Amino acid sequence: xxxxxxxxxxxxxxxxLVLIAVIVSLxxxxxxxxxxxxxKVAAYIQDRIGPDRAGPFxxxxxxxxxxxxxxxxxxxxxxxxxxLFVLGPTxxxxxxxxxxxxxxxxxxxxxxxxxxxxxxxDINIGVLYIFAVVxxxxxxxxxxxxxxxxxxxxxxxxxxxxxxxxxxxAMGLALIAVLMMSGSLQMSxxxxxxxAGALGGFGGWNIWYQPLGFLVFFTCxxxxxxxxxxDLPEAESELNFGYHQExxxxxxxxxxxxxxxxxxxxxxxxxxxxxxGYDIPFVNETNLAAQIGQNWVAxxxxxxxxxxxxxxxxxxxxIRWTVPRFRFDQLMHLGWKKLIPLALANMLITAALILWxxx
Amino acid sequence: MNLVQILFxxxxxxxxxxxxxxxxxxxxxxxxxxLILVFFAISGHYVLLNAQFLAIVNLIVYAGAIMxxxxxxIMLLNLNKETEPKKNIWMKLAGTIAGGCFLxxxxxxxxxxxxxxxxxxxxxxxxGKGSIGLIETLGKTLFTDYVIPFEISSVLFLSAMVGAVIxxxxx
Numbered sequence: 001x002x003x004x005x006x007x008x009x010x011x012x013x014x015x016x017l018v019l020i021a022v023i024v025s026l027x028x029x030x031x032x033x034x035x036x037x038x039x040k041v042a043a044y045i046q047d048r049i050g051p052d053r054a055g056p057f058x059x060x061x062x063x064x065x066x067x068x069x070x071x072x073x074x075x076x077x078x079x080x081x082x083x084l085f086v087l088g089p090t091x092x093x094x095x096x097x098x099x100x101x102x103x104x105x106x107x108x109x110x111x112x113x114x115x116x117x118x119x120x121x122d123i124n125i126g127v128l129y130i131f132a133v134v135x136x137x138x139x140x141x142x143x144x145x146x147x148x149x150x151x152x153x154x155x156x157x158x159x160x161x162x163x164x165x166x167x168x169x170a171m172g173l174a175l176i177a178v179l180m181m182s183g184s185l186q187m188s189x190x191x192x193x194x195x196a197g198a199l200g201g202f203g204g205w206n207i208w209y210q211p212l213g214f215l216v217f218f219t220c221x222x223x224x225x226x227x228x229x230x231d232l233p234e235a236e237s238e239l240n241f242g243y244h245q246e247x248x249x250x251x252x253x254x255x256x257x258x259x260x261x262x263x264x265x266x267x268x269x270x271x272x273x274x275x276x277g278y279d280i281p282f283v284n285e286t287n288l289a290a291q292i293g294q295n296w297v298a299x300x301x302x303x304x305x306x307x308x309x310x311x312x313x314x315x316x317x318x319i320r321w322t323v324p325r326f327r328f329d330q331l332m333h334l335g336w337k338k339l340i341p342l343a344l345a346n347m348l349i350t351a352a353l354i355l356w357x358x359x
Numbered sequence: 360m361n362l363v364q365i366l367f368x369x370x371x372x373x374x375x376x377x378x379x380x381x382x383x384x385x386x387x388x389x390x391x392x393x394l395i396l397v398f399f400a401i402s403g404h405y406v407l408l409n410a411q412f413l414a415i416v417n418l419i420v421y422a423g424a425i426m427x428x429x430x431x432x433i434m435l436l437n438l439n440k441e442t443e444p445k446k447n448i449w450m451k452l453a454g455t456i457a458g459g460c461f462l463x464x465x466x467x468x469x470x471x472x473x474x475x476x477x478x479x480x481x482x483x484x485x486x487g488k489g490s491i492g493l494i495e496t497l498g499k500t501l502f503t504d505y506v507i508p509f510e511i512s513s514v515l516f517l518s519a520m521v522g523a524v525i526x527x528x529x530x
Binding site: 081084123124125128129131132134135136138139142143146154157158161162165185 | 386388389392395411412415416418419422423424427430431434435493494495
């Protein structure tokens with residue numbers, strides 16, 4: 001047993017644990033302020049003021065909301081299956097946070113002569129890992145919906161499952177074109193490939209080469225996050241409240257929170273895959289590091305990634321408060337008959353162009 | 360015991376326990392959830408063998424897609440103890456004998472593999488090494504040495520999909 005303890009690089013473990021703790025708390029804080037942002041954006045679009053009571057500009061509103069949820073009475077319905085009822089929101093939260101493991105958050109830091117990469121796991125199947133997490137993500141909703149023992153919840157869970165499975169296909173097909181261009185499934189390689197492009201990396205962003213792929217991916221991301229116009233699982237007018245109808249207190253809070261974390265993670269993912277990741281546009285990172293030091297560049301690149309993601313989050317909210325909800329058959333029609341053929345065509349054209357140009 | 364071995368024993372225990380729970384649970388929804396856990400544990404074994412592609416595809420296809428459909432159907436049917444059909448005693452007996460024969464042959468194969476051949480003995484030491492399961496090696500092998508079987512099986516899948524759509528059409 002002592003031998004086993006000796007073979008572990010303890011610095012490595014500590015480094016990763018700190019990184020995981022920082023990233024998870026960052027995701028939670030950002031998800032908290034996304035709820036505030038959403039209310040402010042909605043207020044702006046509808047010509048209102050929005051939350052402005054708690055703190056200056058209502059900036060403490062998320063804390064007040066969270067506190068309210070914590071102090072609400074916790075109800076577990078008698079006819080529900082108890083363990084699964086608790087497992088549902090837990091799974092939703094865990095799968096929402098799992099994606100953050102393979103995202104490269106910035107250039108590496110240098111602490112006391114050690115190079116610390118800002119990525120928890122740089123596995124060579126990074127993109128597939130994200131797909132696995134996304135496809136497992138539906139269980140949180142399905143389990144919660146079924147165990148509530150409520151017909152509206154069950155219907156909503158079935159809607160959520162079929163919607164997510166349908167849009168995963170088009171999402172994957174749109175991604176294959178990106179993968180063919182970068183020639184790797186490793187997230188860090190995809191980002192580095194984009195950073196090597198013209199104009200300090202700006203010209204290398206995948207969105208310039210894959211505009212159609214980006215649009216398909218963006219639409220599918222909206223559907224995967226159950227955001228309007230694809231929020232069929234939460235259609236109040238048809239299903240009362242959706243899959244979390246029987247939930248109260250912080251279990252409901254987990255479901256709502258997981259949705260915002262999912263939104264943030266998919267925006268980070270889109271920035272990484274299509275908008276150059278942590279690349280600072282028009283700046284050569286290596287030259288900048290020689291001038292102001294590696295650690296400052298790491299901070300700036302991290303902020304650059306966040307800025308891109310926040311812009312996309314804003315677009316998500318903008319769409320939510322502009323476009324009305326689809327009908328379910330329209331949703332399926334769009335997914336299977338429009339997006340999948342588009343993504344397939346995009347994939348074939350990309351493949352043909354790559355073969356033609358590399359000949 | 361090194362880290363790989365500890366993980367191996369943990370994952371093995373988890374796999375066997377959840378596999379047992381699949382057949383011992385009274386509620387079919389619980390069975391499906393335990394089966395999902397089995398797939399996760401088996402994917403863990405694949406990762407230990409450095410077959411990352413297989414591990415993650417196992418999760419995407421089985422845990423992520425097929426089990427969702429299973430869960431879908433079982434939730435809609437709302438199976439419970441009252442609706443479970445009574446099975447014939449002879450069917451149970453035949454099932455037990457068939458399962459027992461399978462168990463004997465599998466355990467015999469494993470026993471022979473450990474004692475019989477030198478190259479298969481101590482295979483556990485190979486864990487975490489080798490590149491055969493990495494996606495690059497796998498892709499090259501599939502598209503060079505095995506390209507014809509690979510393409511034929513993809514045509515088979517496509518025809519199965521088309522067939523399913525045609526059978527599922529209403530008119």
